[in-house]
Amino acid sequence: MKLKFTKMHGAGNDFIVVDAIHQDVSLTAEQWRKLADRRFGIGADQILVVERPVTEGVDFRYRIFNNDGGEVEQCGNGARAFARFVSDKGLSKESSIRVETMKGIIAPRLELDGSVTVDMGAPRLDPAEVPFDSAGLDGRIEGEDTNWPLPVDGKTVFVSVVSMGNPHAVQVVDDVDTAPVETMGPAIETHPRFPKKVNAGFMQVVDRKHVKLRVFERGAGETLACGTGACAAVVAGIRRGLLDSPVRVSARGGELSIAWGGPGEPVYLSGPAVTVFEGEVEI
Numbered sequence: 235m236k237l238k239f240t241k242m243h244g245a246g247n248d249f250i251v252v253d254a255i256h257q258d259v260s261l262t263a264e265q266w267r268k269l270a271d272r273r274f275g276i277g278a279d280q281i282l283v284v285e286r287p288v289t290e291g292v293d294f295r296y297r298i299f300n301n302d303g304g305e306v307e308q309c310g311n312g313a314r315a316f317a318r319f320v321s322d323k324g325l326s327k328e329s330s331i332r333v334e335t336m337k338g339i340i341a342p343r344l345e346l347d348g349s350v351t352v353d354m355g356a357p358r359l360d361p362a363e364v365p366f367d368s369a370g371l372d373g374r375i376e377g378e379d380t381n382w383p384l385p386v387d388g389k390t391v392f393v394s395v396v397s398m399g400n401p402h403a404v405q406v407v408d409d410v411d412t413a414p415v416e417t418m419g420p421a422i423e424t425h426p427r428f429p430k431k432v433n434a435g436f437m438q439v440v441d442r443k444h445v446k447l448r449v450f451e452r453g454a455g456e457t458l459a460c461g462t463g464a465c466a467a468v469v470a471g472i473r474r475g476l477l478d479s480p481v482r483v484s485a486r487g488g489e490l491s492i493a494w495g496g497p498g499e500p501v502y503l504s505g506p507a508v509t510v511f512e513g514e515v516e517i
């Protein structure tokens with residue numbers, strides 16, 4: 235069976251994007267994993283699937299598979315690529331669309347400068363919603379935030395826990411370039427207090443309007459940028475009293491901008507969405 239796809243990225247977080255409206259795309263987790271493999275397949279951090287909506291008043295359904303083949307709730311950089319894809323493919327004539335994911339509705343908007351801004355919905359701040367098991371832990375109050383002691387790699391780090399539909403654990407570090415992302419990232423990702431595993435963020439506060447961020451992503455490893463990770467990091471930083479919205483987020487693969495008005499308000503993620511090439515693959 236042949237599968238048409240488009241290779242895209244958002245600040246270096248790269249995707250295989252597939253139109254499942256005009257082609258039959260019923261693949262197993264193993265087939266998604268093989269497609270995303272950087273040696274034996276096309277290679278990508280995630281696969282984004284465009285489907286007809288299920289919910290009234292929504293333009294598309296947006297499904298996301300990590301490169302380990304697992305389906306997940308949300309992908310912020312992917313939402314920008316999704317919006318660019320459906321516009322370029324003529325699937326939508328609107329600059330603003332409403333898109334349903336496993337965990338809620340988001341609204342990407344194509345900007346005149348070629349960037350895309352996404353209403354990512356409001357963050358979920360209750361640990362149980364992340365989900366994070368805080369039982370028996372003494373949280374550390376910092377401004378509006380409660381961050382939690384996590385023993386990893388023989389030391390205790392304090393993480394803020396935030397859900398953007400998908401789970402994030404964010405810690406503040408002095409220097410992202412020397413932070414132990416390769417070793418501590420996987421240890422946090424699979425920590426037993428995160429029953430659905432977690433994306434591990436490492437945030438360096440440059441000033442109140444600018445952070446540097448590295449994310450060891452659940453099911454994908456360290457990526458060059460993580461959109462929901464940037465949202466979660468800025469929400470955590472604002473709640474800790476360290477940041478003022480909007481915040482510039484410098485990832486290894488490029489720059490994102492995050493704005494958040496406070497609890498119950500949506501998080502806005504802005505950044506690039508780039509098409510690299512079109513292709514067709516036998517699966």
Ligand SMILES: N[C@H](CCC[C@H](N)C(=O)O)C(=O)O
Binds near residue numbers: 306309451460
């Ligand atoms: N690895 C994430 C999904 C992709 C998120 C990221 N690529 C983004 O831009 O938000 C998870 O398992 O929740």
